[in-house]
Amino acid sequence: MRIPLDRQSSTPLYQQLVAFLQAQIEAGAIPPDTRLPASRELAGSLGISRLTVTNAYAELEALGLVVSRAGSGTYVAYPLVPPPDTNGQMEGHWPLWQEDLRYRMYPPTQNDFRQRRQENQNPTLISFRDGLGSVNLFALDEFRKTMQMVLRRDGAAALGYGDYTSGGYPGLREVIAHILSNQGIPTHADHVLITSGSQQAISLVARLLLQRGDTVLVESPTYGAGLDLFRSLGARVVGVPMDEEGMLMDKLETALRTTHPRLIYTIPTFQNPTGRCMCTPRRREMIALANHYNVPILEDDFVGDLRYEGRAQPALKALDGNGTVIYVNTFSKVLVPGLRIGYLVADGPVYDQLLIHKWLNDQSTSELLQRALEAYITVGRYQAHLRRVCQVYRARRDGMLAALQRYMPEGTTWSRPQGGLFIWLQLPQQMAAADLLPLAQAQGVTFAPGAFYFPDEDGFDYIRLNFTTQTPERIETGIKRLAKAIREQMTRIGN
Amino acid sequence: MRIPLDRQSSTPLYQQLVAFLQAQIEAGAIPPDTRLPASRELAGSLGISRLTVTNAYAELEALGLVVSRAGSGTYVAYPLVPPPDTNGQMEGHWPLWQEDLRYRMYPPTQNDFRQRRQENQNPTLISFRDGLGSVNLFALDEFRKTMQMVLRRDGAAALGYGDYTSGGYPGLREVIAHILSNQGIPTHADHVLITSGSQQAISLVARLLLQRGDTVLVESPTYGAGLDLFRSLGARVVGVPMDEEGMLMDKLETALRTTHPRLIYTIPTFQNPTGRCMCTPRRREMIALANHYNVPILEDDFVGDLRYEGRAQPALKALDGNGTVIYVNTFSKVLVPGLRIGYLVADGPVYDQLLIHKWLNDQSTSELLQRALEAYITVGRYQAHLRRVCQVYRARRDGMLAALQRYMPEGTTWSRPQGGLFIWLQLPQQMAAADLLPLAQAQGVTFAPGAFYFPDEDGFDYIRLNFTTQTPERIETGIKRLAKAIREQMTRIGN
Known part of the structure; x- marks a missing residue:
């Protein structure tokens, strides 16, 4: 042209x-x-x-x-x-x-919705598509008893709005501050704001800080619902390239200088979709750059504590000296998705503004669920549950890696994540994931096409595989089916 | 000047x-x-x-x-x-x-937060401030048993995200469609979208339809958190005056013609804060005007079925022939606030957009709470609960009206609502509610100052009284205290 x-x-x-x-x-x-x-x-x-x-x-x-x-x-x-x-x-x-x-x-969301609706028709499908952990590891009986206890103990108090002029049920905020401090993110309950899942936390921050036409910097690729959220606010999303150690700092600086962004959105640990971790020197550099250019960082730590091996890096929030970082996390990935309880941690005037935006957005998160969750996790269950989940997920990751090794045709490459939920796989022969999907579905397996995660038209030959939601047996079967579909498409391309 | x-x-x-x-x-x-x-x-x-x-x-x-x-x-x-x-x-x-x-x-929210925080220090205060119904009428034991049953019956399925590509848990959407059809708002489960309270429903609609600089028309006065929500999106809020029969249609037409609004937000039935009902001819006229000027109507029916006397008017949604009206309602006022479950009903392309915005906002409303609510209300409980609540609230309204009659000094006037939660009271001698509040608090009673509800600087001498949250005895005591504070302030003004 x-x-x-x-x-x-x-x-x-x-x-x-x-x-x-x-x-x-x-x-x-x-x-x-x-x-x-x-x-x-x-x-x-x-x-x-x-x-x-x-x-x-x-x-x-x-x-x-x-x-x-x-x-x-x-x-x-x-x-x-x-x-x-x-x-x-x-x-x-x-x-x-x-x-x-x-x-x-909203292409990522619309395509995801369309594909899921289609897949919902097929209950025998082995799905590696989801963005969450396994629901079946949750101690359901314990939770049921806790719910009983809370309804008996608190009665009508559990069924009111709670005190929405603070950041949520005080007991839960204290437990969260305690868990975070244990993980090297020292904070106080007064800086914790309970939200309806981490998506709402991201949404509140975006809505407060972004106006139509503003630029937001993200890793390329990144969380698809984040991309669509920013776009729905009329923001311009600019992707910053990554390598194995996370966002490239020279590219970040160029983008900061040339695009004057109002927000940096990053998933530094077990990134979605790549599973990569940003190395510690880059974490420090990112904060320094954000300070220099007066840009807030939104740190999404959605699976930060799901580490199966290797040494932990500090959260950006732990390195933040002056309120540059807004930290977001959730109980949906480690504990249970259906409660829809997440939280953010923020220091400074931004906290009070987020509190008001939370109220304007949906008033408050269910007081009953907040109290039930508090009662459930206080009794030392969180750490124990986390250990158990990590053990199971590690085995599932290893199972998927072994199956990939066994079945995938030459030219296919994939990541070996140290934690999180996802393996990031590049298809052979520049094969388009969009073309592969119907063949895979016909074989009885599905995945998330990589293009969902790119702010531009990149990534057509990548796919994201969730290794945590299926049993090892179904993982093996699913990967075998996927490999078959890939070979089928290779033959088609070859012709 | x-x-x-x-x-x-x-x-x-x-x-x-x-x-x-x-x-x-x-x-x-x-x-x-x-x-x-x-x-x-x-x-x-x-x-x-x-x-x-x-x-x-x-x-x-x-x-x-x-x-x-x-x-x-x-x-x-x-x-x-x-x-x-x-x-x-x-x-x-x-x-x-x-x-x-x-x-x-955000003056209404900031002032409300500040005043509530102060009042939280005083547990003996009789509060007429709240925007919700009584929590104590809820059949707590029944609900506890229902929750048990759902956790046993559905297990892990109750703890997942549910199918977020549809508008929420199908069973709950069907019950809602059934309840609405019973109340003369014929609809189908496919047009119902479950939200985290009606505030989120309003927020989703506002976020989809309003951009910075757009105008939204509202009744003056109206719901304070609505005002702040619209302002938080950078919208210009224009109040349309009302009389006893609701928004004035000639004023509405002038505003439509001169301000080119993108949305009309209305609470036609037992309006917040005035308790007024829009008469049926105006309801029809509003829809005709909205159609003529190509402007959507957001109908907030938050207490539409809490009627204690008089003849019911049709919801705007029931008169809507072509998708002009988006209808919002909640279970927070009639059943229980703490579940945070509301819903909207919309026809046409706007429904699919709202579905995506719901996902981008907080992914989904707790699957567990949706299932528990469905199990609770299917068994004919909703109508029975509604009858009981109406009986109790009618008595409390009558109690407050009688106490006002008995204790209020001359020059004080108030509404006699046929339903809803609120009595709207004008103070004597142009007394500022902001000046009265500390005196009332000192007497051990509190209320919501009327200025919270006006899009401009009007309404300083109005107050809103919730008659549903206190027992008749406490209502009597509270109104007596309020009258004492008003007389005290009259003396001050007199000097």
Whole structure:
């Protein structure tokens, strides 16, 4: 694609790119459903930075002129003529404001929802797709008894709003502060805010700190629901490349200098989806950079204590001297997802603002569940449960690694994570995960396509495998099926 | 205040007002903490509409130049020098981005939090402040047994995320659709979305439909946490005046025509805080106007079925032919607050968008609580509970009305609501509720000051009294104390 760019102009290059493409698309010169060149390719051919291209594409997407499809690329959108009604509700005409909503796209979430709905039809499927740990390790009987005890002990007090002018049920905040301090993150119950899972914690921080048009820096790849959350606020998401030791600090500094972000979102430990850990020197450097550029860090530590081997790195929050880091964690991964209890830790004026945003968002997290969780974990159960979970997950990880070794065709590569939930796998022969998925489903196995996790159109040949939710036997069977599907697709590509 | 306005100019009057005041404030000509004239007063003296003035003040507030203090007025803000650290956390310096956060003000919430924290110190206080019903009417033992049953019956399934690609636990959505259809709001489980209380439902809708700078129309007065929620999104809140039959339709039409709002937020039945019901012809007219101006209606029906006398009006949603109305309700007011389960009903493309926003906001509402609630309310308990609650609340309302009649000094007036939770009371002699509050607290009673509920600086002499949370004996005692405090303040004013 030949695009005239004026490097002397005061108009930034990415805006020139936007203006050119917008004119072409609106004139119909580039018809709907045309795939735009990959950003890497276009950047190369124009001799500009790839960031310039991804920024331009993001802007075009915000204008509704293009649509990025996970794992596939960026396509020219259809003009604003309503597509046929597909949600199976009322026939007929919706108000115009409703018709406009059809064009708000959240590709990771929409694709994930569509694929899950399809997979829900097939109960024999072995799923490596989920983002959570195993529900079956939870001491259900103990929890049931605890719930009884709390309802008997606290009566109506367990069924009110609680004191929402503080950050949640005081007893639970104290236990959390205690657990964190044990793990080298010294804090106090007054700095802990209980949330409805860590997603809400991330959402509160994003909503407080980001406005439409603001930039947020993330690892590339990163948590897909984070990407869509930031996009839903109208933020521009800029991915910073990683290596095995986490985000690259020189790239981070460049991005800080050139994009003036309002937030850095990072998962330093057993990152989602790669499973990587940021090394300690980079952790210190990230905080120094954030301080220098006056940018807050949102540290998502969702599986930070699920370590099966190797030496622990300090949380960013533990290295934070002045309130730069907002720390987010959850009980959904280690204990039980269905309670939907997470929390954040913040120091300084931001804490009071988050408290108000929590109230405005959903008033308070269920007082009953907070009290039940407090009663359950106080009695030393958290550490014991964590030990047991780590033991089981380590075995499952080893089982999946062994199965991969045994069954995967040559050219497939994968990570060997020291903790967390995920193995990150690159398919052979630049095979698209989107093409593999239906074959895998037909074999009776499924996974999360890697493109969900990239802020741009990268990662089409990666997949994420959760090794914690299936038994070792089902892991072996599932990987065998997956390998079969990959070989099948290799044959297809070969032809 | 003499302000030069050019009625021939193409610059709107409110912008001229903003420009003038901004220049004066920035030059120091109007020093910090100066109270600006009340909007009514300024509008009168300049011969312009009051809406023009409130719009200008809202804009100045968005610019950080003025601060509106509930019940007191609009004041010139202090320039951006950090106030001393008051949150009792770390000593020392916060990052600049944190210092900036100190200036984000949410007066209803901040004042409510401050007053509640103070009142929490005094356990003998009789509180008429709350926004919820009585927790003590809930059949706690039955619920405990239900919870046991669900944990035994469903095991790990009750502790997962559930299927978040649909709108919540299917059984619960079916019960809700059934209850609503019984109440004349025919709907289907597929159009029901479970949320963490109705606040989250309102928050999801607001977040989807409002962007910074957009206008939302509300009844004046209205729900305070709604006001702050809209403000937290950068929206401009415009109040539409009401009479005893709800929002005035001619004022609504003017506001629709002149402010181009993106949303109408209304509580048509037993409105918060006034307890008023919109009459049926206005309900129909509101829908017609919303359709004509292509604006969605968010109907908050939080106590719609708590009727103690009189004839029921149809919900707006029941009159909605084409997806204009998004309906929000909760189990927090009738059943039990601490579960934090509410829901919305929406038709058309907006439903799928809300589903995604729910996921991005907090993934899902606790599967355990959804299943427990479903098991609890299916067995015909909801209607029985509702009858019992209505009986108790009717008696408490009558008790409060009788006590007001008996004790209140002349000049005090109050509403006689046919349902809901609140009596809306106007103090005598233009007494400021903010001045009365400390005297009332000293007498051992408290209430919600009316200014919390006004989008502008109105309502300083109103208070909201919740008649459902105290026993009849405590209601009598509390009103007696309140009357004593009012007489005390009358004497002070008299001097």
